[in-house]
Amino acid sequence: MTHEAHVRAHVHDHAPAATWSMAARATLHCLTGCAIGEVLGMVIGTALGWGNLPTTIAAIALAFFFGYALTLRGVLRAGVDFRTAVRVALAADTLSIAVMELIDNGVIALWPGAMEAQLVDLLFWATLAISLAAAFVVTTPVNKWTIGRGKGHAVVHRYHR
Template sequence: MRHDTGTAHTHPTHPGHGGAGWSVAARATLHCLTGCAIGEVLGMVIGTALGWGNAPTVILAIILAFFFGYALTLRGVLSAGVGFKAAVRVALAADTLSIAVMELIDNGVIALWPDAMDAELKDLLFWAALAISLAVAFVVTTPVNKWMIGRGKGHAVVHQSHH
């Protein structure tokens, strides 16, 4: 595997549509997790601090997870010299399914965890449930990204935009 070191957003290349390795999928998922975690934590903190109910807090967290997930991909694709309109298409193609799966699992774990939805910022349960839910989401989303990359979809689109 060759590494593209000409951008701030470094990825190995993926020739053709062959199978993707687990380390490639894990790196793509970690990238997705970073944006999701920023948005998820920020949304939960804002909603909880403002005393919002569960539904508006979760909705805000999901919106921010998508926003930051896409923003991190956009930053890398734009730094590779891709125009804004094309970069937006790349980010949407690369991250939509990954973020959606991650958010479904993450919020599902929190919703099913007893008392987690009622925990406050000062509670260990709030932070533990959030951290564990993101870890579970990472584990579940990695095979999804491996499957997509192996078929030239998902984060493989980001790699193609660099070349």
């Protein structure tokens, strides 16, 4: 029996107990990928003199890329084939990353002067830190809700048992 078949054979049909701790860990995992992508996208866009829209698009695209990549790495380590691992990462992270990016970029867009701040400005880094913290606070209940329904990061946890 392959590892994937073994995991599927032992997956229960009921949703796991969703604790705040579990939701916070899932959100922190998501935040890590999002932060890597956000910072990299903003640094690239700002350093190359791109406007706000292309810089924001690059940051969001890289946040999704790194968010999925971190999940993909863990699922592949569990012995799952690449195609299945991609489906697991998409199922586990899409809503979480989308909410995180909406909040994160919303805070930055609404913060006076943040969109014009440069890499050397304290405002650039302070706003980024505050926006990621706000995204964590808003996304944690979303992850708790999805995990409690056997979705989101609950899908990944099935492959870590």
